[in-house]
Amino acid sequence: MAATPSTPVDLSLAFILTPPPLGNWLVILPPVLMITLGAVLMMMRHATRLHGLVAVPGLAALVVLDALLLWKVAVEGPITMVMGRWLPPFGIAFTVDVFGALLALVSAMAALAAGIAALSDISETGRRYGFFPFLMLLMAGVSGAFLTGDLFNLYVWFEVLLISSFGLLILGSEREQIDGALKYALLNLLGTTFFLIAVGYTYAIFGTLNMADLAVRAREVSGAPLMTLAGLFLLAFAMKAAAFPVNFWLPASYHTPRLTVSALFGGLLTKVGIYALMRVMIMLFPVQHEAWSFVIGVVAFLTMVLASLGMLAQNDLRRLAGYAVILGIGNMLAGIATGTVSGLAGAVLYALHSILAMTALYLAVGRAAALSGQFTLSSLGGLYQRAPGFAFVSLALMLAVAGLPPFSGLWPKIMLVKASIDIGAWWLAAGILVSGFLSTVALGRVFLIAYWRPAPAQAEGKMPAAAAGPDRPGGSAGWLSFGPLVGLTVIITLFGLFPEAPMSLSQTAAIGLMEPAAYIGSVFPAGGRP
Amino acid sequence: MEFPLAILVGTFFSAAIYLMLSKHSVRMLLGIAILGNAVNLLLFTGGRLTREVPPIIGAGMETLPAGAANPLPQALILTAIVISFSFFAFLLVLTYRAYQELGTDNTDEMRLAEPKDEPMPPIGY
Numbered sequence A: 001m002a003a004t005p006s007t008p009v010d011l012s013l014a015f016i017l018t019p020p021p022l023g024n025w026l027v028i029l030p031p032v033l034m035i036t037l038g039a040v041l042m043m044m045r046h047a048t049r050l051h052g053l054v055a056v057p058g059l060a061a062l063v064v065l066d067a068l069l070l071w072k073v074a075v076e077g078p079i080t081m082v083m084g085r086w087l088p089p090f091g092i093a094f095t096v097d098v099f100g101a102l103l104a105l106v107s108a109m110a111a112l113a114a115g116i117a118a119l120s121d122i123s124e125t126g127r128r129y130g131f132f133p134f135l136m137l138l139m140a141g142v143s144g145a146f147l148t149g150d151l152f153n154l155y156v157w158f159e160v161l162l163i164s165s166f167g168l169l170i171l172g173s174e175r176e177q178i179d180g181a182l183k184y185a186l187l188n189l190l191g192t193t194f195f196l197i198a199v200g201y202t203y204a205i206f207g208t209l210n211m212a213d214l215a216v217r218a219r220e221v222s223g224a225p226l227m228t229l230a231g232l233f234l235l236a237f238a239m240k241a242a243a244f245p246v247n248f249w250l251p252a253s254y255h256t257p258r259l260t261v262s263a264l265f266g267g268l269l270t271k272v273g274i275y276a277l278m279r280v281m282i283m284l285f286p287v288q289h290e291a292w293s294f295v296i297g298v299v300a301f302l303t304m305v306l307a308s309l310g311m312l313a314q315n316d317l318r319r320l321a322g323y324a325v326i327l328g329i330g331n332m333l334a335g336i337a338t339g340t341v342s343g344l345a346g347a348v349l350y351a352l353h354s355i356l357a358m359t360a361l362y363l364a365v366g367r368a369a370a371l372s373g374q375f376t377l378s379s380l381g382g383l384y385q386r387a388p389g390f391a392f393v394s395l396a397l398m399l400a401v402a403g404l405p406p407f408s409g410l411w412p413k414i415m416l417v418k419a420s421i422d423i424g425a426w427w428l429a430a431g432i433l434v435s436g437f438l439s440t441v442a443l444g445r446v447f448l449i450a451y452w453r454p455a456p457a458q459a460e461g462k463m464p465a466a467a468a469g470p471d472r473p474g475g476s477a478g479w480l481s482f483g484p485l486v487g488l489t490v491i492i493t494l495f496g497l498f499p500e501a502p503m504s505l506s507q508t509a510a511i512g513l514m515e516p517a518a519y520i521g522s523v524f525p526a527g528g529r530p
Numbered sequence B: 001m002e003f004p005l006a007i008l009v010g011t012f013f014s015a016a017i018y019l020m021l022s023k024h025s026v027r028m029l030l031g032i033a034i035l036g037n038a039v040n041l042l043l044f045t046g047g048r049l050t051r052e053v054p055p056i057i058g059a060g061m062e063t064l065p066a067g068a069a070n071p072l073p074q075a076l077i078l079t080a081i082v083i084s085f086s087f088f089a090f091l092l093v094l095t096y097r098a099y100q101e102l103g104t105d106n107t108d109e110m111r112l113a114e115p116k117d118e119p120m121p122p123i124g125y
Helices: A022-027 A029-043 A048-076 A098-121 A124-128 A131-147 A151-169 A175-206 A211-220 A226-241 A249-253 A259-284 A286-313 A317-338 A341-372 A388-402 A410-422 A426-452 A464-468 A479-497 A500-514 A517-523 B002-020 B025-046 B072-102
Strands: A079-082 A093-096
Touching: A022 A029, A022 A048, A022 A079, A022 A093, A029 A048, A029 A131, A048 A079, A048 A098, A048 A124, A048 A131, A048 A500, A079 A517, A093 A098, A093 A131, A093 A211, A093 A517, A098 A131, A098 A259, A098 A341, A098 A479, A098 A500, A124 A131, A131 A151, A131 A259, A151 A175, A151 A259, A151 B072, A175 A211, A175 A226, A175 A249, A175 B025, A175 B072, A211 A259, A211 A286, A211 A517, A226 A259, A226 A286, A226 A317, A249 A317, A259 A286, A259 A317, A259 A341, A259 A500, A286 A317, A286 A426, A317 A341, A317 A410, A317 A426, A341 A388, A341 A410, A341 A479, A341 A500, A388 A426, A388 A479, A410 A426, A410 A500, B002 B025, B025 B072
Parallel strands: none
Antiparallel strands: A079 A093
């Protein structure tokens, strides 16, 4: 006979008994939607004509969901949902604050643009090999990483986006791609393994992986080797974000896949590393961050300066764009190094700008190649003559990437320079300005040579339309690839002209990271922890 | 039990790092495999090693008995094993393809994506 418990079990000790309000489901809907669509697309793998019809509305729905989520979070403060209704910290929590929702929204916008561009850029074979399912799973990983409130769950989302990025990177199986992918795969896997090591130590020290719980306990614990732990996290996330001494995988691989894939990667992947770095270093380990901030500052300085020198030295437009991605990482790290609200707000704002601008920059490179059939600066030319409208859009993008007014790159740079001067780190401010100047020179030269220079003689006889087939580098030159580029440029321009809303949201995000009381309060509503 | 396991984890880590410093992609792969196991053992050790006290809440008890092993790290390891196994499988195929396509497993000679003699960009026109 089975023994019945003598006392009725008090479920309220372990479970949340009240069902969550309907609006809170928004917290987990983005990854759920993306995983579902990824599975559906996988099942209709051979119906390649239908892929775009499912994927693009799906990404549009993701933008809408993330926008609703951001609006809800900005109005009501952080919201939490727990898997299986277990009381936190036992259940895996999804906790969303303004920081996470903001990045999720902007990355969904970039993914939508890339998804539309893919309709013309990705060939039949690419679709058959699963471009759109991989894209959906990549977005599941990215949104999950931005929305989760659990450190191990963050690791799992990192792996989700990593494995789908492998699939996207080798789409086409060209020799260059295999070469780039090998370096990308080995070094990124190493980075996530370091992250896992740090997660293991975190669990051994604190006995919890819930971020809100950790944020409380890390401020109470003494005597634990937290400096080492913070250092491990720093190494792991710097590797994911492509900060200087551990960034060699990025220039080795980002120029090899299809341009749409490069655009996705350049826009999204490194920013997930920056997000995780800010979440862990600022919110969880503020004391240790203080001690590491000088190291982060030096890394930021070297990343910026070396990336801008790298931009000057590239002949291949795609590789130049890769260094532009790294330049942005340096700027964001500078904001993290300052550790002040204005510096962090600058870093968040820069991340938003960088997601949009880098996606657009790669798309522009793809279009330049579609118009002229090549990527190298030494043989490009005459683009202004051929497509004045596109030249205008490109100029706007280059000014935005270089951080010149009136585009989105200006405001975060101003905030970052001011924050660095405020804490007396004049060298950091100098690094931001000098690297910005060097990148202006590099991008100005691209415009001068590829756009203003008359087309070189040997390319004169080539018909641009002949170079624009779907299997050519850079893909098609139709409106399907130009539309997203124009859309992103319009957003970037509006962001530059009316920066108040993104600025105040970034400010809220930074304050939420520095003083996580609201975040903790949303996970442990009663104020007490078990 | 923690002490010998800590030594073992350390040995695994050093062997993995030694292998990954090699130029040959196959050795680097072996290094990655050992590194994955080192991390799994590390997580396992972090979860308190006891054979005698199972993590079961008996009748009439409210919490686990003192000194019981923690079951959560084992769940973490299970996830990590699955992930690292699938990544390792992918990397094996990728390395083999790289060997087929590039004809070498020496990473110094894999310069297809980053050619050695790439020209500098034009200074002007």
